[in-house]
Amino acid sequence: MRKNWRNKLIGLLILLLPFFFSACKDKHGAGTEAAVHAMEYTCPMHPQIVQDKPGSCPICGMDLVAKQPADAPATVVPTDLNYLLQPANQTVISSIQTTHPVQEQVENEITMNGVVTYNTRRQYIIPVRFGGRIEKLYVKFNYQPVRKGQRLYDIYSPELVTAQKELLYLLQNDPGNSALISGSRQKLRLLGVTEAQIKQLARTGRESYTFPVFSPYTGYVLDPAVNAAPTVAPSAAASAGGGDGMSGMGGGAAPAGGAAPGASTPSAPGQGGGFAIREGMYVTTGQALLKVVDASQVWAQFNVASNLVNQLRKGTPVTITFNQLPGKTLQSTVNLVEPVFEANENFARVRASLPAQGNSALIGQVITGKTSYSTGSALWVPKEAVLDIGTQSVAFLKVNGVFKPVSVQVGQRADGRVEVVQGLTAQDVIAANAQFLVDSESFIRVEENNQ
Numbered sequence: 001m002r003k004n005w006r007n008k009l010i011g012l013l014i015l016l017l018p019f020f021f022s023a024c025k026d027k028h029g030a031g032t033e034a035a036v037h038a039m040e041y042t043c044p045m046h047p048q049i050v051q052d053k054p055g056s057c058p059i060c061g062m063d064l065v066a067k068q069p070a071d072a073p074a075t076v077v078p079t080d081l082n083y084l085l086q087p088a089n090q091t092v093i094s095s096i097q098t099t100h101p102v103q104e105q106v107e108n109e110i111t112m113n114g115v116v117t118y119n120t121r122r123q124y125i126i127p128v129r130f131g132g133r134i135e136k137l138y139v140k141f142n143y144q145p146v147r148k149g150q151r152l153y154d155i156y157s158p159e160l161v162t163a164q165k166e167l168l169y170l171l172q173n174d175p176g177n178s179a180l181i182s183g184s185r186q187k188l189r190l191l192g193v194t195e196a197q198i199k200q201l202a203r204t205g206r207e208s209y210t211f212p213v214f215s216p217y218t219g220y221v222l223d224p225a226v227n228a229a230p231t232v233a234p235s236a237a238a239s240a241g242g243g244d245g246m247s248g249m250g251g252g253a254a255p256a257g258g259a260a261p262g263a264s265t266p267s268a269p270g271q272g273g274g275f276a277i278r279e280g281m282y283v284t285t286g287q288a289l290l291k292v293v294d295a296s297q298v299w300a301q302f303n304v305a306s307n308l309v310n311q312l313r314k315g316t317p318v319t320i321t322f323n324q325l326p327g328k329t330l331q332s333t334v335n336l337v338e339p340v341f342e343a344n345e346n347f348a349r350v351r352a353s354l355p356a357q358g359n360s361a362l363i364g365q366v367i368t369g370k371t372s373y374s375t376g377s378a379l380w381v382p383k384e385a386v387l388d389i390g391t392q393s394v395a396f397l398k399v400n401g402v403f404k405p406v407s408v409q410v411g412q413r414a415d416g417r418v419e420v421v422q423g424l425t426a427q428d429v430i431a432a433n434a435q436f437l438v439d440s441e442s443f444i445r446v447e448e449n450n451q
Helices: 002-038 158-173 178-190 195-204 306-311
Strands: 102-118 123-127 132-137 144-146 151-156 211-214 219-222 288-293 297-305 317-322 325-342 345-355 366-382 393-399 402-414 417-422
Touching: 102 306, 102 345, 102 402, 132 158, 151 158, 158 178, 158 195, 178 195, 297 306, 297 366, 306 325, 306 345, 317 345, 366 402
Parallel strands: none
Antiparallel strands: 102 297, 102 366, 123 288, 132 151, 144 219, 151 211, 219 288, 297 345, 317 325, 317 366, 325 345, 366 417, 393 402, 402 417
16 A cells, blocks of 8 residues: 555656746746847947847848947056056067167257248348438339448438538638537537548538438348348248249349348348338438348258257257258358247247358258257167057066066157167067057057046
8 A cells, every 4th residue: 555655656746747847947948038138239330220139230231249238337447557468458478579778879860941041130220310301212122232332312301401511610610619620520420421421521611412321231222121031930840842042133243242132032022122212202310211131141040849959059060951952061050049939839940150152042042951969878779669658658578478568758769769768777678569569459448547
C-alpha cells in the first residue's frame, strides 16, 4: 500500500514538471522582450528615423544603431593627461620613433618685408614769416625738385615794406645811431630777409614792394597737406611684390645725392598735383606755406611680429634686398624699434637708415630685410614632438617602454624646432611625433570638472 502511494506521487510530479518549465520560460521571455522594446535604434545619417528594433534606414539604407539615452552620464576627464592616449585612459607600448631634447644654441633668421620711405627727420616746413599777398609762385606742383637758395615765390607785404623804410630812414637821417640801425637790420633778418638783400637795400636806398623768398633746403617741394611717407599695412608684412615707384616726378632731375620721389599713394598726389596756395592769395604770418622733403637719406621701414621684438634692438645689422632688383643688397643697421597697436594688431615698426646716394632706391619700393640672432643655450625638440591641445602643450615621455603624457612649457620656435622651457630634461626620451599617440576618441563629449 505504501508502494502504491509513492508511485502515485512520482506520477503527479512528472505531470506537473512541463507546466513549471513553461512558466519560467514565459517569465524570462517577457523580461527579454521588455528589454528589447526599451532600446531604440536610429540612423547615424538621419536621426529623425527612430525604431524600436534593429533594421535598415528607409532613406539611405544604413544599418540602424542603438540610440544613446538622453540621461546617459558623460565621460569625466581625469586630472592627468592619460586620457590622450590610445586606448583612452591607458598607456600604450609602441615602437614609434623617439628623440632626445638637445641643449644647444640656435641661430635663427628673421625675414621682414617693408618699403622705402622718406626720413621724417628730413621733412621741413617753410612758414610765412610775414603776412601779405603772393604775387608770383615759382613752384607749380608736388614733388618738384628744388635746391637750397632757389626762388620759391614773390610776396607783397606791407609789414616788410615798413621795416625797409625804417632802415632807410635811419641810414639817411641818423647814420651815427648804430644801435637803432643794428636793431632795424636785425628786425629784417628775423622777417626772413637775407644779408645780401639787406646790403642791396642799403646800397640802392630804395625799398622793394615785392619781396622774393628763397628755399632754405634742398629736396622735393610739397603742399603741407600731402603725406609723403608710405607705410606698411599691419597685415602686409608677410606679403611681397609691389610697383616700380615713381622716378623723375614732375619731369625734373633729382637733386644731387637724392633718391627718386615717392610712389603714388592715396595721400600723395601724382604729377601735376598743385598746391593749395595760388598766386594772388593772401597769407598770414606763421602759415605753413610749403614743405620740402630731403631725399638724400631715406628709411627702410618694416613691420615685425610682436613675438620677435625682443630680438631686435638699435644697432642690429640688417641685410636689405630690393624685390625689383634681384641680386642687389645693402647693409644697414636698425635705428628704431617702435611698438605699435594698429588695426587690432600688435606688432613693431622697425626702421633702418638707407643711404639714397649712389643707389636706385625708390620711395614706396618693396624691400626685404633679413637679420639673424642667437637664441642662447636652451632645450630644443622637433616641433612635431610637442602637441598643442589648446590650454597647454604636451609631449609623450617614454618610461620603462611605455609612453606617458607630460605637460611642457614652450618658448621660441626656430628652424622646425621648439624650445622647451619647462617639463623635460636632456636625458628624457620622447616620442618624435606626438600626434601618433593621440586617440581621436579621447576628444569626445566630456563633463566639465569644476573641482
